[in-house]
Amino acid sequence: MKNLQLPFLFLVCILVLKCKSDKQNHLFCKSVCYDDVQKAVKNNSLIIDVRSKQEVAESGLIPTSVNIPLGCLRSKLEMSRKDFKDEFNHSKPKKRTLIIVTGRTGMPNSPACEILCFLGFKKVRDYVGGYEDFERRDKECRPPPAPYCSHNIANSCEPTGDAYPVPTTSEIPINPLQYGNSCSNPLSCLQDKLTQSKKDFKDEFDLGNMSKSTTVPKVVDFKQVKSLPDDILLIDVREPSELQQVGVLPKSINIPLGNVENAFKQLTPEEFKQLYGCNKPDLNNSMVFSCKAGIRSAKAMKILENLGYKNTSNYQGGFDDWLEQTQKPSA
Template sequence: MRKTILFFILTSLLYWERLSCKNFVEVEDDPNTLIVDLRECDEIENSERVCGNVNIPLKTLRNVFKTMSSDQFLKHFGLPKPGYDSAIIFFHYSPKKSFQASSIMENMGYKNLHVYDGTNNDQGITKRPMSVVGYEDVVQVEGDPEVLIVDVRDRHEVANSGRIRGSVNIPLAELELAFSRMSETEFKKNYGRSKPGRDFPIVFSCQAGVRSTQAMRIMQRIGYKNLYNYSGGWQDYKARKGWK
């Protein structure tokens, strides 16, 4: 029995492609590839922001892909739910957890699975930097017509808790549609602000930095350049203001 399990693990490690940093950078913005950061929220908060398109902690992975409909996945993560043949890359500091994720997904019928642990960094290859701003930066530009602050939380979250002064609420699930397909007239009608050009400074905020990072990835992919991520989000803003 132990030999059978060991054989399965070894053959799985050979089957699931382990990506180099160069390979990872090449597909990082590919709309046909889903990059899943498997870390817990507290692990992300204590290090860099989300590596990839979506943050789905390992312990919730099976439930997310098994129970979420395509519409629910799109609404929650702002990206289409991948099909069984779609390329999926898993990231975690512990390669063991990435391989566990691949095993879970393979058992559910997914086939095009890859692992990137972030440690096999080819010399001279670096990830594109993400501009992160803090509370002091946001306070300086809130209400400034020359900067657009976009809150990507769901509408009910904003309605129940409030938002940064002068910010516009565009839920993550609507983001790509709003910026890539809406006319300037539609955008202003829906959000009360002129649709910004691709070089206009845009700051993204959410509850605690996870969805705003996903928003950055989406906007980079559709060609926007002057983007900033308020990594502390509403949670940090509210605490700094002394609000409860």
């Protein structure tokens, strides 16, 4: 009998220690900093933002992260692997997969960490800084843009040299030969032309292709998408298989989320047009992104903002909202 008691007591001790360890993990998830999150982004590790969809729409998401509001975190992580992948375009984590939880800035994400630990996940980390800290630190780490330098007619701009090249007269859209001897100095002609009336200047130099693109708000709804002007590009970032199975958003082009950065960063205008059938937008053109429910499109929007595009917008409801609105019986 004594021989049986010893192994039994040893087993009880192991279970007690394990429960104690689980309890500590449950209550004290390790915190991570910006550098850890940046590594997780590069490695495509799972980053879960537990803020509400409204908060995310108003500010944004850390790249590659998924938005699962705290109230439905447990139910989403209990989904099948296929359903999780379909909804979040990310593999469902295994029990020993690294998971970083983030939310409001400066607010510990203890409830979310506790839920994950309760579900058996072993490597849960808390990014207390949240999206705002990531955005601030990300901007600090980016190389500063070359400062814009306004060149006066009479004076060159400092500093000069290769770092801030001064435009040559060949870059000025005025042909001095057409003005005779009075325009032997192109810069003096430039001064004359810039003092013309707006109408005369536009008639002479045809700046129609330099007009600003129509701007749209950061978040748009069904009515705004339905009435988008022709000069605003509508981009659906779902996978081609989703379009075949569910349907295509009218007037949109399809650039899957995984191809967005390459399309806008690497492709030449000619390659972009050949591949997608439209002109490649410049940094000032307006674009609206859409997906199934607004999550992947928010990520695409953030990718383009990081590339310098200034007028991007998210169709928050996505194709699910489009189907719902178009299938409503007409009044």
